[in-house]
Amino acid sequence: MARKRIRKPAARRKITVPAAxxxxxxxxxxxxxxxxxxxxxxxxxxxxxxxxxxxxxxxPALNLPDVPHFAPAPPSERQLSGTKLSILYLVHCFFPESYTGTEKFVLNMAKDMQRRGHRVKVATYSGLVPDDAPLAFGDVLAYEYEFEGIPVLAYRHRRHDPAQAAGIGDHSLLALAEVILTREQPNLLHVGHAMRGMEFVQAARNLGIPYVMTLTDFWFACPRSNLLRVDKQLCAGPEGGAACMMHCQIPYAADRLNVQLPLLLGASRILSPSVFLASFVKQALPDLAIEVLPHGIRxxxxxxxxxxxxxxxxxxxxxxxxxxxxxxxxxxxxxxxxxxxxxxxxxxxxxxxxxxxxxxxxxxxxxxxxxxxxxxxxxxxxxxxxxxxxxxxxxxxxxxxxxxxxxxxxxxxxxxxxxxxxxxxxxxxxxxxxxxxxxxxxxxxxxxxxxxxxxxxxxxxxxxxxAMPLPTVGVEADAYESIYFTYAR
CATH class of the missing domain: 3.40.50.2000 (Glycogen Phosphorylase B;)
Known part of the structure; x- marks a missing residue:
């Protein structure tokens, strides 16, 4: 692509953003x-x-545990046979409404798997789901759309944002998740972010659908996701929920950790793109096995x-x-x-x-x-x-x-x-x-x-x-595909 230098804009130039x-x-x-x-x-x-x-x-002084890097296994017979999988991705928000790094990671994986012939779909929470959405499950509304060729199921709760809920088990969300998983019959669920969607993880476990997780922030260890206390100081960890109560006045943090842990332990694999993230979450939840698998660049x-x-x-x-x-x-x-x-x-x-x-x-x-x-x-x-x-x-x-x-x-x-x-x-x-x-x-x-x-x-x-090349999205997708074939039902 041709390179060009950008002229300094004129004073008070109006900024416009094309629809694209x-x-x-x-x-x-x-x-x-x-x-x-x-x-x-x-x-x-x-x-x-x-x-x-x-x-x-x-x-804060942190004494973080060591974590291993992911080492892909040789291709299995199933993978070599050319078998195609059905993969459902779960993420807390998605394009075009939201487009942070987590959403881009999920989009990259879905696109790459689709190019490889696998059937993919993204399930996501969205505040844009209309009141007259065609799908309704108690207090949950849902509809479907496509983004850049990727089919998406978007849902929202009528009464509240599930991100504010203290636990897991919203009956309407669980009903939606069970219906969608039964209808789609995925070979595997890949959790890109579980906020607003842990009921999908619970439903997958109930239905015997294997799932893998990618940690993209500190949400499992921190109800605020970012390890910043309300006084804007860096947090050293939840301390079983005691620090969450002391510094952020979150009374349910301990119960939250206890409720989520069985679902985390039920994951076939837990990956993290960075050593720091993997180590920090493992310090907070020592029973978890977490491996480092860096994100790739296109x-x-x-x-x-x-x-x-x-x-x-x-x-x-x-x-x-x-x-x-x-x-x-x-x-x-x-x-x-x-x-x-x-x-x-x-x-x-x-x-x-x-x-x-x-x-x-x-x-x-x-x-x-x-x-x-x-x-x-x-x-x-x-x-x-x-x-x-x-x-x-x-x-x-x-x-x-x-x-x-x-x-x-x-x-x-x-x-x-x-x-x-x-x-x-x-x-x-x-x-x-x-x-x-x-x-x-x-x-x-x-x-x-x-x-x-x-x-x-x-x-x-x-x-x-x-002299320090970065991994590509293709290399990252190779690793995840090997994981999918290892655990897919």
Whole structure:
């Protein structure tokens, strides 16, 4: 794909989003509102911005257990015979309503299995299911649609969001799950995320349908999913539910762990894309056997960035993702306020929670070097990473396998990342990027200033990245297909 440099947008340019982008795959992320700030341009950057003050997050001392990496078995006779399977994927939300990394992982696997001749379907919760939906099971409504050729069954509860429920066993959801599993007769259920759908896991167990699980966040160990306490500090784990009550006032956490554990133990296989995520969940639930199986990248979605740098080169930092507080974009803007370099720009892609996004717009309002460029689709990635010299992943939570980080590395763009969770697992300081203390705008500013003073540092980083190829979606799908054939009924 041809590469091109992107001109800096004119002041106050109106951002428009084509329809194809609004309903296409994005690398970023859940639809939480489309409000965006203007692209801003002034003649002089200023040094200080009000309303955002950041400092390093206290990181709990963690003594995490070792976890093994998944080792695929040789193809079985059943697999070699050309037998085709029926696979039902379960996920807590899905395209086009929601499009975070978990949804993209499920879509990637469903598409790849469909190309291999297997019959696939996605079951998902959706707030968009209409009141007159054709399927009704007590308090649950459902309807079917297709997304990019993948059949989808979407359901919702009339009375409440099941994500807020303390336990498992909603009779209407269980009835829906049993009817769907009986009708579809899948050889196997693959759980991409069990929030709002543990009744499908219970129904599969009741009906003797094998299931495998992929952990994509900390939901089984943390009712809030992100291991951030209500005081915005990092959590060291549920401690059997005691920490959930003490720090987040969640009284049912202990019962929740006890109810879920039998269903987790009933899984034929539990996989995690990152070592940190697998280790943390195993620390909270020691009886689980969890293996590491990294997510893959579709090489066709990115183009290698071949820029080289001299001492006077300009630097463009790119952030791509949701504009939500746990993603730490405020840390990035605060760091920019501490740097006087004029040959430095920050392009922010994505949308998110309006109140937080407005704080970001105000914090950046007087800095000509910062522009908000709105939501983006997968098709935009080659262009975005051609304009990038550094990619930023400034999250203030334990990211487990940040998709934006891997997209940047696949495009041979060095990464600035917080030094916690799966981010620290993937970025080796001074090798394929630089890490900084999570939440610490001053430390991040030091890292950016170091590169701004000597952009030629990026040349060595890019050489190392080229020598460290990432797994592809095809390799990931090969591994999952071997798992399916091992356990499918």
């Amino acid at each position: 982008r609004r309903k296409g795959i994005t690398a970023g992320r859940r639809r939480l509102g489309r409000r965006r700030g203007p692209v801003l341009k002034r003649t002089k950057p200023v040094r200080r911005h009000a309303q955002i003050v950041t400092s390093a997050l206290p990181v 090489p066709e979605t990115v183009a290698p960035n071949t820029k080289s740098y001299g001492k006077g080169s300009s630097i463009t930092i790119v952030y791509g993702g949701s504009l939500n507080e746990h993603k730490g974009v405020h840390v990035l803007i605060a760091a920019m306020a501490k740097i006087r370099a004029r040959r430095l720009q920050l392009h922010i892609y994505g949308s998110g929670e309006p109140e937080y996004a407005n704080k970001l717009y105000k914090a950046a309002a007087r800095d000509a070097r910062i522009s908000f460029r709105g939501p983006y689709a997968e098709g935009d990635l080659p262009r975005i990473y051609q304009e990038a010299d550094l990619a930023a992943v400034p999250s203030v939570w334990y990211e487990n396998y940040p998709l934006a980080l891997h997209e940047a590395l696949a495009a041979h763009v060095p990464v600035l990342a917080s030094n916690i969770g799966g981010m620290a697992e993937k970025i080796v300081d001074g090798l394929n990027g630089y890490t900084f203390r999570a939440g610490d705008a001053s430390h991040l500013a030091e890292r950016i200033s170091m590169v701004a003073r000597d952009p030629s540092l990026l040349n060595g980083l890019k050489d190392h990245i080229r």
